[in-house]
Amino acid sequence: MATYDLEEQEQIAEVKAWWKQYGNLVTGVVTAAAIGVLGWQGWTYYQGSQAGKASAVYGVLQRAVVDKDSQRVKTASGELLEKFGGTAYAPLGALSAAKVMFDAGDAKTAKLQLLWVVDNGKDGLRDLARLRLAALLVDDKAYDEALKQLDGDVGPAFAVRFLGSRGDVFSAQGKKAEAKGAYLAALAKLDDGDKTGQGKNTLQATQVNAAYREILRLKLDALGESS
Template identity: 45%
Template sequence: MAVYDLEEQEQISELKAWWAQYGNFVVTLAVVAALASVGWQGWNWYQNRNAADAGVLYYAVQQAAEQQDAQKAREAAGRLIGEHGGSVSAQLGALLSAALQFESGDLANARAQLEWAADKGKDAALRDLARLRLAAVLLQQGEHDAALARLEAAPSAAYKTRFDDLRGDVLAAQGKKAEARAAWQAAIDGLAAEGEEAATLREVVRVKLESLGV
């Protein structure tokens, strides 16, 4: 029993010596770990709160769009972009509001929101969609070179045929028939691979192609 007590005391002495040397370091690590855990939980709370707030504003844009209230949609989308510009909700809100501005004839505000969505939006596919719609607005405004510039970079495969179609529209507006024909033919070829779902658009592009004549 005495031997056991002696060994135990030696272990306690070693532990005390170890703690005297490394105790502060261990405490510091424990504090840092605790702070990191609290910080992570706080960050998650902040992220969830931001996502919820962005969702509320996007819903406001949706409601305004359903009511065909272009001003309310524009204001809600503006707040969404200003307060939650890094969210996909902001990109979607800008696209939805821009569509309403376009329908109401406000090309300037449609263009502004599409430029933001195309240049600063988070999601790459939505940036392509914004570029496509922005090029359509620029075509309406008669800015043909600017429209072509927006269509220049290759989009994702999902939007390629739509880019070709709109490129043909812009080139035809510029009187460049051969280039327009090539763009529309590329669109028709791409749409053929999409099956019956794209049949209507394929027919529209075919009519535009035939309108160029020989």
Template identity: 45%
Template sequence: MAYDHAEEEQLASLKAWWNQYGNLVTWLLIIVLAAYAAWAGWGLYQRNQSAQAGQLYEELQKAVTAQDKEKIQRVATDMEEKFSRTAYAQMSGLAAAKSAFDANDFKTAKAQLQWVADKGSDEYKAIAKIRLAGILLDEKAYDEGLKTLAGDFPAEFAGVVSDRKGDIFVAQNKLDEARTAYQAALEKIDAQNPGRQLIQIKLDAIGGASVKKAA
């Protein structure tokens, strides 16, 4: 009987606790389960998005091989609209920009590169900005090109950015600034990089090392 009485007391205590906190516990449980379901659903959504984007990117690669410029732009636009969070969209933007550039459609090339520069991850953003600055250089939009190259870049792109700045400064006939930029590029680019030779040639062509101004 003592055991039964103790059990009844525990049951009564549990009922009293549940009457006071039961609704709160139920709502907390619902929130936790809903959060887990959302997390699991988001993971599945991302995997589906990546798989679909991969299939669409294969279409773009086939269009590149076939040199179907219209399809390249169409697929890239679809990719950017539907799968903008994936790396495939950024790669598609760069591929579409190159196709447009090769076709002398600089407006479309710039638009694609600007999209990647705005939406891409650090590495793709850096590539897009450097290529965009190159088009702006060709269009003699020098200040806009330098503005595109302003700000922070991943360390591995620092030398290429300085080199591109040097090209713009040469076009502006700002040779001291160009020498400084080319020297910075040589300092930042690995000694084994074959591109160093071209930078050195450009530096030598404008008189070599920059002249330090007297204090």
């Protein structure tokens, strides 16, 4: 057996004393760190698993969209929202389902799908859902609810459309002055985008903006208020 000199014995004694006082704390910290790492790995695996399953359901939904099978679309979308609402596939599926259900004459389900995206979606998808929901509410003559969807912050990609849609609501209400103001504001924002280079990254974007500008001018003409 090795023989320790006095200095080594004192060091060993100090280590034993320190470990006796703080050993449980160190063990607890190490254990907690290990649990944290395992927990993160488990969560990452769970998220990946959920995304994979959601992707499969989304694939079923898209095939049903192509087949125009509204019942299968409704079922697949319901599964996405109920089981995989936290994945990126859920709002995409709901938007697709909303269009199919509306085309099938089921405006009620279409609105519920859009409302889910409004409540749970993010950024551009949420703005798109607000825009589409407002249009359905105008069809129902629920003008105040439509304007609520068009109020508040909106991303730059949809700012012009939101102004144009506000004009549509006011026009449907017979409020010509308010409708004119909204349409002119939308045209002005389009012009600002042209001056700053926004919306001109692609030929398609330029063509879409040109077409929408013409639509706004036709709506102003319909009000008897040409720009």
